[in-house]
Amino acid sequence: MPVDVDIAYVARLARLELSDDELETYRAQLGVILEHAARVQDLEGDPHVEATHTLGLENVFRDDVVTASLSRDEVLAAAPEARDGYFVAPPALET
């Protein structure tokens, strides 16, 4: 059963700018992936079986201890723009 995907909407959520051709290509590809996922979901079985974490580990924590941070110069050297110790991003006044 084919899965219908609102590919333009998904692209917008992911902030992807896609051409009409690309939209069509990815719509088809994503449809196949979701179709497969739906088939897996339909499998009989215990719905509580661990499917999201497969390492078999649990409760991995760290103590509340401060460790060294990076040097700011090093950090900001990787930024496209920096000013007075801050990263500079385009204006964002979206509320």
Next chain:
Amino acid sequence: MTWEPVIGVEVHVELSTRSKMFCGCAVDFTSPPNTNVCPVCLGLPGALPVPNRRAIEHLMSIGLALGSEVSSRSVFHRKNYFYADLPKNYQISQYDVPVCRGGHLDITVDGETRRIGIERAHMEEDTGKSTHVGLGGRIHAASATLLDFNRSGVPLVEIVSRPDIHSASDARVFAQELRGLVLELGVSDARLEEGSLRFDANVSIRPAGSTGLGTKVEIKNMNSFRSLERAVDHEVSRQIGVAESGGELVQETRHWDEEAGVTHPMRTKEGSSDYRYFTEPDLVPMTFDDAWISSVAATLPELPAQRRSRYQEVGLDGRQAATLAESPPRIRQVFDEATGLGADPTAAFNWLSGEVVSHLRRAGLESEELHLGGAELFELVTIVEEGLVSATAAKEVLEGVLTGEGGPREVASSRDLIQVSDATRIGEVVDAVLTANPDAVAGYRDRGEEKVVGFLVGQVMRQTQGKADPRVVNELLREKLASQPGGTPATG
């Protein structure tokens, strides 16, 4: 039509751990920008988060204090959205399996207690801090956003109430009560001015008396109790206005504009499905067994609500109990010790909330510097009850104790404040006063002048420099007046 507001409050609490939620960077808001950052909290590719155990335990204590159930198993999710202060383009949060579920918080308003249900409390991480700046000083034409990631990854607990709140002021009281709780637990500095507590509210209205739920509007961006109350108040009025003018309310998220005192619809609101929550593959599940839960429960201090009811149980009224519950620890300790020794709770409270507090204020002292122990307060209350000192003289005794002159009995005697209640000694003075005031005596005896008694009591008190016990003086005077030659008892 009368409308009933239906309000749920979401409170974000920044925890005061030493290090961040998923990395070892320091939690310190006094540091220069971008100095407490590392690959994890900057969201650099390949960096792996590891949760801070203490933060998780802080969340457990919040849940336990709220009577929540700590889940036996809990996982982290990614909440995906784009914003400049969110370097990974997702926030590590929790979705359908939070650490704490259910519970309640009681609020008391005008002596009436209301129980507000808690939906959940979960763990997440804070974002960086963005400052919008304009070039050339034009504030309104922001030209850039400056980003500081020192706050990125600071442990954040989100506590969500059930829609059990029905007024803007109750929403504020709920938030204040929650602040008191996290402060008492020692899990957060809860400094509003630094943004360690932030509030959102879900608001709807329904015709009074009905039980359905109206269209829900979420309002965001409240950073103080006052703005929470104002924002909810404003939103309730707005909704009533729309409903009464025949308009249709839409489910939306609105932004509170503190300066203008209004809410605006947010231009782009992503619904829950738009956040594309999925389990965080970099973090393994957490499990909570009874041993861990009870070891955290064992560290819980007495909470404000418990304290209030304990004070009411020992005999204070609701208002006194609330005042004392909010008093500094040292004051409460003195109260507990004094009443533990047997001091009358109301008397002990009155001393502490009255004379003691004003002494501290006058002397500019912190309550920790208070020079009064529980045993001394007990002694002070006792000597007043015994009639050893008068209520007025007791204030002087306290003054002496607070300035280090010694214990109450010691000060009463060294300052010569001990009240004379010995009937023989007072009797002698009474006799002398009666003899010296024959006119007054006659006025009482022959014309039943009641005011004469007051005058004569005053005379006796003057003769004894105010140290005679007024009760004894009164009694003796009436007795002796009645037995004056030719006298008829004017009153009983």
